[in-house]
Amino acid sequence: MLAQVHDTMQAVLVIGKKNNTVSNTNPTQTLSLIQLINGSNQSVADAVKHFAGVVVKDYGGIGGFKTVSVRSLGANHTIVLYDGVALNDAQSGQIDLGKLSLDNIYQITLQNGSPSDMLSPAKAYAAASVLALKTTSNQFDTNFKTSIQASLKKASFGFYDGSFYASKRIGNIFKTSLLASYLQADGNYGFKSYENQAAIAYRINSDIKASKLEYDAGFYKNDSNKLLCKTYYYNSKRGLPNAIILFNSSTKQRLNDRNFFIQTKWQHTLQHKDEFVLLVKYNADRVYYVDPSFQNSAGKLENEFIQKEFYSSFAYKRILSKKFTASFATDANKNKLVRGDVFNVGFANPTRYHFLSNLTTKYSHKKNDIQGNLLFTSIVQKVENGTAPKNYFALSPTISAITKQIFNSQLNVRAFYKNIFRIPSFNDVYYTNFGNLLLKPEYAKQYNVGVTYYKTNVSFLKEISITADAYYNTVTDKIVAVPRQNLFQFTAINIGKVNIKGVDVAVHTQIEHNNLSIFNIDVNYSYQQSKDYTDATSPLYKTQIAYTPKHSGSGTLQVIYKKLIITYSFLYASNRYRIGEPNPDNFLAPFTSSDCSVAYNFLQKNNIEQKIIFSANNVFNTQYEIVKYYPLPRFNYSIKYLLTIHK
Numbered sequence: 001m002l003a004q005v006h007d008t009m010q011a012v013l014v015i016g017k018k019n020n021t022v023s024n025t026n027p028t029q030t031l032s033l034i035q036l037i038n039g040s041n042q043s044v045a046d047a048v049k050h051f052a053g054v055v056v057k058d059y060g061g062i063g064g065f066k067t068v069s070v071r072s073l074g075a076n077h078t079i080v081l082y083d084g085v086a087l088n089d090a091q092s093g094q095i096d097l098g099k100l101s102l103d104n105i106y107q108i109t110l111q112n113g114s115p116s117d118m119l120s121p122a123k124a125y126a127a128a129s130v131l132a133l134k135t136t137s138n139q140f141d142t143n144f145k146t147s148i149q150a151s152l153k154k155a156s157f158g159f160y161d162g163s164f165y166a167s168k169r170i171g172n173i174f175k176t177s178l179l180a181s182y183l184q185a186d187g188n189y190g191f192k193s194y195e196n197q198a199a200i201a202y203r204i205n206s207d208i209k210a211s212k213l214e215y216d217a218g219f220y221k222n223d224s225n226k227l228l229c230k231t232y233y234y235n236s237k238r239g240l241p242n243a244i245i246l247f248n249s250s251t252k253q254r255l256n257d258r259n260f261f262i263q264t265k266w267q268h269t270l271q272h273k274d275e276f277v278l279l280v281k282y283n284a285d286r287v288y289y290v291d292p293s294f295q296n297s298a299g300k301l302e303n304e305f306i307q308k309e310f311y312s313s314f315a316y317k318r319i320l321s322k323k324f325t326a327s328f329a330t331d332a333n334k335n336k337l338v339r340g341d342v343f344n345v346g347f348a349n350p351t352r353y354h355f356l357s358n359l360t361t362k363y364s365h366k367k368n369d370i371q372g373n374l375l376f377t378s379i380v381q382k383v384e385n386g387t388a389p390k391n392y393f394a395l396s397p398t399i400s401a402i403t404k405q406i407f408n409s410q411l412n413v414r415a416f417y418k419n420i421f422r423i424p425s426f427n428d429v430y431y432t433n434f435g436n437l438l439l440k441p442e443y444a445k446q447y448n449v450g451v452t453y454y455k456t457n458v459s460f461l462k463e464i465s466i467t468a469d470a471y472y473n474t475v476t477d478k479i480v481a482v483p484r485q486n487l488f489q490f491t492a493i494n495i496g497k498v499n500i501k502g503v504d505v506a507v508h509t510q511i512e513h514n515n516l517s518i519f520n521i522d523v524n525y526s527y528q529q530s531k532d533y534t535d536a537t538s539p540l541y542k543t544q545i546a547y548t549p550k551h552s553g554s555g556t557l558q559v560i561y562k563k564l565i566i567t568y569s570f571l572y573a574s575n576r577y578r579i580g581e582p583n584p585d586n587f588l589a590p591f592t593s594s595d596c597s598v599a600y601n602f603l604q605k606n607n608i609e610q611k612i613i614f615s616a617n618n619v620f621n622t623q624y625e626i627v628k629y630y631p632l633p634r635f636n637y638s639i640k641y642l643l644t645i646h647k
Contacts, residue, residue, distance in 0.1 A: 021506075022452035025371050025400035026113035026416055027469050029506065033106040035520075035558070040569065040595035040615040040638075042155075044108065044133065045097035049571055050554045051110050052504035052524040056097070057547060058626045062159060062185040063208030063238035066098035070112065070129040071473060072500045072530040072548050073444060076422055079127035083138050083230060085263045085279055086123045088309050088335075094425075099234065099257070100133070101212065103151070103163040104179050107134040112469075113416045113446065114360075114373055114398045118327040119267070119277045121313035122356035125329070125375045125398070128420050128444060137167070137177045137216035138228050144607070144646040145169045155638035158186035158207075173221055179214040187239075191631035192623045194244050203631070205239035205251045224269035234259040240289075243629035256288040261309075273319045283309040288341075304341040307426070310334045323365050331356040337426045348430055349384040372399040379423060389429065392441060394421040410455045414469075418446040428479055440477040440494050447472045450504075462512045466505075473500035478545075496534030498545055503527045520558040527551060539581050546579040547627065549590075563601040570594040578628040591624035593617075607646040614639050 021028045029051045041047045045066035049056050055069045067075040075094035080087045089095050109132045115124045124130050141147070146168050153161040160183065167177035187206030193199040212234045219227040235258050242251040261283040269275045285307045294301035315329035333354035339347040360373040375396040381389045400416030424439040450469030458464055475498040504526050511519040530548045532540050544550065551574040559566045576588045597615040604610070614637070621635040 021467060022412055022454040022465055023402070023404065024111070024116045025369055025402045025414055026111055026116060027414075027448065027450060027467065027504065028112075028116065029110045031108045034565075035556075036102050036105060036108070037599075037613075037642075040567070040597045040617050041102055042161075042638075043098050043102065044100040044105065047102065047108055048097065048110065048131065050522070050524065050556060050569065052506045052553075053112070053502065053526045053528070054110070055528075055548065055552065055573075056626070058098075058632060059630050062157065062183075062187045063206065063210075063236070064098065064241075064630070065096050067094045068097055068131065069548075070110070071446075071471060071502055071504075072498075072528050072545065073128050073473060073475065074479070076425060076442075076479070077128035077420065077444065079124055079130055081120075081124065081130060081132045083133070083135055083228065083263075084120075084265055084277070085230075085281055085313075086121060086311070088283055088307075088311075089259075089285065094427075099210070099236070101163070101181060101183075103181050104135045104137055104165055104214070105133055106136050106139070108132070109134075112448065112471075113400055113418050114371070116371075118317050118325065118360050118362060118371075119275060119315045120329065121277075121279060121315060122329040122331040122358040122375065123313070123333075125358045125360075125373055126356055126377065126396070126420070126422075128418065128446060135214075135216075136165075137179070137214070137230070138218060140175055140218065140220045141167075141169070142172070146645075146647040148645040149643065151640060151642045153638055153640040155185075156636035157189045157633065158184070159638070160184055161640075173219060175216075175218045175220065177216045180212070182209075182211045184209045187241075189633040189636070191634065194629070201244070203241050205253070206241045208236060208238040210234070210236035210238075224275075226265075226267045228265045228267075229263070231262045232260065241630075244631065245629055252293050253289065253291045256286075258286040260284045274317070276314065276316045279311070279313040281309070281311040283307075283311070285309075298342075302341045302343060303339070304344075305337060305339055307335060307337045309336075323363055325362045325364070327360045329356075329358045329360075335426070337430065346385055348386050350388075350426060350430060351382045352426070353380040353382075355379075367404040368401070369404075370399070370401040372397070374398075377421060392421075392423050396421050410453050412452045413450075414452065415449040416446070417448075420444045420446065424479060439479060442479050442494075443476045444478075445474045460511060462510045462518075463508075464510075465508045468503070468505045470503050471501075473502075474498070475500065495532055495545065497532070499531055499533055501529045516561065518558075518560040520556070520560070522556040523553070524555070525551075525553040543582050544577065547576050547588075549573040549576050563604070565599040567597045567599075568594070569596075573626075586628065588625060588628055591622055592620075593622055593624065594619050609642075609644040611642040611644075612640070613642065 021030060031047055036047055045056050048054055048068055053071045057067050059065045068078055069075055070078050080095045087095050111130045115130050149165040151163050163181035165179045167175060169175045185208055188202050188204060190200045190202050193201040215231045217229045237256050240253040240255050261281060263281040266278045287305045289303045291301040311333045313331040315327060317327035319325050336351045338349045355378040358373055358375045362371040377394045379392040381391060396419050398418040402412055402414035404412045406413060421443055423441045428439050448469055448471040452467045454465040456463045478495045478498045507523045509521045528548055529550060530545045531542050532545055535541060553572045556569040570592060572592045574590045577586045580586045595617045596619055597613060599611060599613040601609060601611050617636050618634055623634055625631050
């Protein structure tokens with residue numbers, strides 16, 4: 001009898017390309033690693049500007065707030081997932097995308113409606129859109145045991161940035177990694193004076209110093225059993241520049257941010273039909289603001305807010321048959337906000353318990369996919385001082401569908417409907433010089449219909465994809481936050497009813513020439529008509545809501561030739577108005593801004609790669625602003641050195 005021999009093949013990492021932007025039931029846009037690392041992007045905010053239907057509100061400067069509004073619904077309707085777990089920010093109730101660097105990001109995905117991943121946390125279904133960030137820390141590479149990446153960057157306005165990333169694979173099941181980064185800038189860029197266009201004024205109090213540490217540990221028993229842990233720490237100190245009003249740009253306001261969280265994610269597949277994800281997270285935020293020139297009896301205005309969050313989520317998916325799949329997700333969230341400064345007498349110190357339960361079913365047969373979900377929201381609120389706000393309960397349904405390969409072609413047709421609900425954030429209600437206790441909850445309904453097309457090897461094109469979606473959103477009691485004198489003091493108001501009509505078009509083509517050159521061309525266009533239908537007697541009736549351009553778009557041309565990558569990109573936005581009547585004083589002119597970058601791999605051998613990237617931003621020296629009286633930088637440059645070592 002022959003002896004039985006057992007042999008185990010070494011694990012191999014296989015990377016394939018799948019175009020989910022055209023096959024999902026919901027509109028999906030994705031940026032890959034090569035698009036992120038070789039462009040002029042400094043942060044996540046810079047990258048997502050190139051998505052169709054997105055408006056990034058940029059309040060100016062290296063350290064200025066940058067929030068995203070998708071299809072005119074506002075930043076609070078977009079959830080940001082960081083390696084599958086929701087981010088939370090006590091500073092504004094919105095995620096400041098300018099704080100999120102691209103040091104270890106390898107993919108950014110924006111999805112309207114509901115997420116396509118049925119194992120997403122219930123929080124993801126509670127938002128109108130999902131911005132998912134995936135990091136290299138949670139990728140298990142079997143090709144190398146050790147990876148090291150270091151970068152140094154010098155840019156205009158006293159900007160310096162350095163980062164160090166190292167990962168180590170221990171055996172075939174464990175990986176650990178550490179990312180450390182630091183940046184600083186004085187931020188004193190020049191702009192055309194509002195009083196005298198021939199003169200140059202300079203932004204003041206726009207400096208920033210920020211550091212970040214991120215540690216990951218992953219246990220990969222096999223493809224069906226993964227345990228991922230992340231510890232994150234961010235600290236920044238920055239100045240808050242004033243709006244340039246009435247010949248006065250002086251300011252001394254300071255803002256310190258400190259954010260810490262630790263999260264654990266366990267994903268496990270049982271017998272190929274059942275799969276679950278368990279998430280646990282603790283988050284602590286501290287925001288300290290001081291205005292030493294504020295005119296009161298104390299001679300200053302000082303605010304310190306501390307928020308602590310406990311979050312857990314459980315999602316379970318089961319394949320019922322070849323055609324049907326079902327999943328259930330439930331989240332429990334506790335948020336507490338306390339004020340720690342000397343002016344905290346009488347502050348509410350609110351606590352909010354947020355419970356979400358979501359049931360999703362998906363039907364797939366031949367060329368048709370239909371997905372529907374029903375979300376139940378329960379919110380219980382308590383305060384230590386004053387009267388507690390009311391509790392809220394709501395049911396939110398969503399349904400989406402796609403029919404593929406119409407007329408035996410590569411044409412697909414998709415549609416979705418979503419009814420979404422959100423209550424005012426802590427910032428909306430409680431923050432000093434911001435809060436409004438009279439704010440009402442905001443309700444939004446989304447309707448979308450679109451077509452997609454994807455084909456490879458068409459004439460001289462290696463691939464081409466086209467997506468076009470028309471949408472209609474209705475928002476009742478829309479909550480709008482606008483800045484007042486500076487970036488810390490805002491005003492939150494309700495706009496009774498807003499109707500939003502829009503079209504998003506995205507075209508991607510790739511051309512390959514003689515297997516030596518690759519040309520990637522991306523063009524996006526958005527039309528957004530977002531009008532206030534609150535009061536027929538108001539001068540604002542049927543006017544475009546603040547800071548929303550009717551027409552916007554972007555384009556990117558990337559040429560890859562051997563070791564050289566050249567990228568050109570532009571952004572365009574038509575005229576907008578700030579909040580108030582649409583008169584000349586509130587008018588913001590259209591703008592176009594262009595960026596260029598050149599990346600070169602000048603040494604690549606023995607698993608050592610060195611790259612240098614030169615970027616020129618706003619190359620035509622355009623003077624523009626996204627928020628009124630907050631001018632953005634004109635021409636500026638950066639040069640970056642990147643070293644990667646694999647062992």
